[in-house]
Amino acid sequence: MAPDKSSRLTIAEMASYVGWAVQRRLVALRLALTPGDDPRANNAMYLAIEIFWAAFLSAAAAFNAPFALRLGASNADIGLLSSIPALLAILVTLPAGQFITRQRRRMPWLLGSLLLSRIGYLLVIFIPWLPLGNRGAGLVWLLIIFTIPAHFFNVTWGPMLADVVPETDRARVFAVRNILLAGVVTVGVFLAGRWLESAPFPLNYQILYGVGFAAAMVSIYYLTRLKVPESYVPELPAQALSPAALLRGWRDAFKVEPDFARITLNTLLHGIGLWMIAPVYILYYVRTLGAEEGWLGLNSMMANLTPIIGYYLWQRGVIRLGENKVLRWTIMGLGVYPILVGIAPSLTVILAFTALYGLVAPAVNLSHYPMLLKICPTAQRPMFLALYTTIMNIGAFVMPLIGVKLAEVIGPPAVLIIGGAMSVAGSSSFIWHRLRTPDTLALRHAEMAAPRPAAE
Numbered sequence: 001m002a003p004d005k006s007s008r009l010t011i012a013e014m015a016s017y018v019g020w021a022v023q024r025r026l027v028a029l030r031l032a033l034t035p036g037d038d039p040r041a042n043n044a045m046y047l048a049i050e051i052f053w054a055a056f057l058s059a060a061a062a063f064n065a066p067f068a069l070r071l072g073a074s075n076a077d078i079g080l081l082s083s084i085p086a087l088l089a090i091l092v093t094l095p096a097g098q099f100i101t102r103q104r105r106r107m108p109w110l111l112g113s114l115l116l117s118r119i120g121y122l123l124v125i126f127i128p129w130l131p132l133g134n135r136g137a138g139l140v141w142l143l144i145i146f147t148i149p150a151h152f153f154n155v156t157w158g159p160m161l162a163d164v165v166p167e168t169d170r171a172r173v174f175a176v177r178n179i180l181l182a183g184v185v186t187v188g189v190f191l192a193g194r195w196l197e198s199a200p201f202p203l204n205y206q207i208l209y210g211v212g213f214a215a216a217m218v219s220i221y222y223l224t225r226l227k228v229p230e231s232y233v234p235e236l237p238a239q240a241l242s243p244a245a246l247l248r249g250w251r252d253a254f255k256v257e258p259d260f261a262r263i264t265l266n267t268l269l270h271g272i273g274l275w276m277i278a279p280v281y282i283l284y285y286v287r288t289l290g291a292e293e294g295w296l297g298l299n300s301m302m303a304n305l306t307p308i309i310g311y312y313l314w315q316r317g318v319i320r321l322g323e324n325k326v327l328r329w330t331i332m333g334l335g336v337y338p339i340l341v342g343i344a345p346s347l348t349v350i351l352a353f354t355a356l357y358g359l360v361a362p363a364v365n366l367s368h369y370p371m372l373l374k375i376c377p378t379a380q381r382p383m384f385l386a387l388y389t390t391i392m393n394i395g396a397f398v399m400p401l402i403g404v405k406l407a408e409v410i411g412p413p414a415v416l417i418i419g420g421a422m423s424v425a426g427s428s429s430f431i432w433h434r435l436r437t438p439d440t441l442a443l444r445h446a447e448m449a450a451p452r453p454a455a456e
Helices: 005-032 039-061 064-070 075-101 107-124 135-145 147-164 167-198 203-223 243-256 258-277 280-288 293-321 323-330 333-343 347-375 381-410 412-427 440-449
Strands: none
Touching: 039 107, 039 147, 039 167, 039 203, 064 075, 064 135, 064 280, 075 135, 075 147, 075 280, 075 381, 107 135, 107 147, 107 203, 135 147, 147 347, 147 381, 167 203, 167 293, 167 347, 243 258, 258 280, 258 333, 258 347, 258 381, 258 412, 280 293, 280 333, 280 381, 280 412, 293 323, 293 347, 323 347, 333 347, 333 412, 347 381, 381 412
16 A cells, blocks of 8 residues: 555655754754864764764665565565574674673774674675575575674674763763664655665665665764774683683672663563564565555654654653653553554554654663663673673574464464563563662762862
8 A cells, every 4th residue: 555645745845854954963963063172072973973874774774674575585584584683693792792891992893893794785786696596585694694793793882882972971972873863764765665666676676775885884984983992801710701600600790780680681571572573564564465665665764753853852851850760661662563553454554653653762762771881880891781682682583483473373463462562561570670770860869969078
């Protein structure tokens, strides 16, 4: 079901406005954060410009599953595209966390792994020309293989952000990055959807991925401009690398940092249902409802348009209310979205639900990850994040396979409703199993209440 001409005109006007707003925001950032003597301001500017260019590749990657389906991928292949990267993350993340924890200069490893992961999108261009029996399955496995360096990159990315962005600036810097990402992806997926419908297949996809790859190379250049301090390397005994010592270390991590155990368990309960339905959306849209690339691009555009408003509002909400309260009272809303999609009578109604979802998701993004960074000990942050990521990916590996199988038995709408209900129930753990670590609001109140030295 395609939107009518009047709605297309309205959406085109919206996309034009978003593009203008993003450009204006970049100009404001450039004027406010001109490179100078303040490394914090320079780093914030480079992080903003970097995400602007990286967003072009994100817009192209939004069409990974549709491209695979057009090339002949099966439902099972799409399920693997969600589950196998999670399995690889389980195998890669902990060794990568151990390795990075012992490196004082981490940026070369971050940049190298990011470059290698993005080369995969360059190779995607050649898939339609290869003499493969099932080019769709070939595309799926190519994308899967290049998630290996991406997992290594993810282990280094979080600690690097914590090093270059002070805690007091994180809500603002993260919000700006996400606003720029959402704005560019909004326009990008809209234009990409129209392009894919009008240009001949498979040249349309090949050009799309080529443009995304070129823009991604520009983003890597701006990452090289960051001023990143050398990392503290804790004195760890040699036996800490043995499997038995690792198991003891995991157990000790949960004992020493009880909030790390809380946020890990709560997030796992929250994510189980959402991981299960991750590959079901595209199967439901394309196989059941007959959505074409134009509508898929339009839905992705809506998913990135309203978060621009959401990030702008919720960065203020986090400052006013604190990460803990915002996280507790918004995370259950993420599970409501798949329930609404499952009961929606048409593709047009789904667009409205996607827009509403985009207003809620920024609240979770701006509260959950900063709390995770606060909870992880600074000296061992890569290892703690690696442990957290490994546990999450166990669920992310198993649940998509279950979701695809269930969809074949009871249908995609029922699976979406069940997965959403599971997420709502699991997310309530953030209310009855609360985090104890002081958030930014609590720390600010503590600073205000602290006695000040008397003036002489």
